[in-house]
Amino acid sequence: MIAALPATVYRVTRAAFAGTVEDALSGAGGLYDDGRWHRRGSHILYTSESTTLSMYERLVHADELFSERRTDRVMLAIALPRVSTMVLTEAEVAAGDPHWRCExxxxxxxxxxxxLVSRASCALIVPSAADPNAANILLNPEHTEYRQIVAANCAMVSQDLEPDPRLAPMVQAHRRAAGA
Structure with a gap:
């Protein structure tokens, strides 16, 4: 897992939420849904250290990714300036909850x-539940340094993120198991 903030992080989001840089980086999605690292009601932006990890993290929501809206996804590359950063290692997370990778x-x-509430840092590097040897970078839009990120470059990397069709059987099995 990385121990320092990368120069660029990646995020998969709906195209409708990425109309402007401000929209793409608002963190407003955290207001409406719980995430692994927050309860709904907070602005937070989940990013990953690589495009591959960003896509892999989306597979957690594979049924949504393979839905008819699948071409509504875009990959954002976000250039990060130097901002305050905390690192939480896999060992530290596992000490707090040995089953932390479960939903x-x-x-x-x-x-x-x-x-988020403490605003102890603008970025928090955490292990990925999908691949604990890789890292996700959480960004706090309420932190005073966050405006540096908003002002940084945010580029659309891909406009069509249709997943590999070989993954479709996995999604179908997931839907059957969920009773969908």
Missing amino acids: GSLFCRAFGDRW
Whole structure:
């Protein structure tokens, strides 16, 4: 896992939410849904250290990714200036919750919520639940340094993120198991 903030991070989002740089980086999605590292009601931006990890993280929501809206996704490359950063290692997370990779870890959500409210740093590097050897970078839009990120370059990398069709059987099995 990385120990320092990368110069560029990546995010998959709906095209409708990426109309402007301000929209793309607003973190408003955190107001409406819980995430691994926060409870709904907070501005937060989830990013990844690579395009591959960004796509892999989206597979958590594979049924949505393979839906009829699949071409509504874009990959954003976000250039990060030097901002205050905290690092949470996989060992630290596992010490707080050995089952942290399971959906709905109270430890992860509580840690993220405390981090957001404290504004201890603008960025928080956390292990990916999909690949604990890789990292996601959480960004706090309420932090005073965040405006530096908003002012930085944000480029659309891909406009059509249709997943590999070989993954479709996995999604169908998931839907059957979920009773959809």
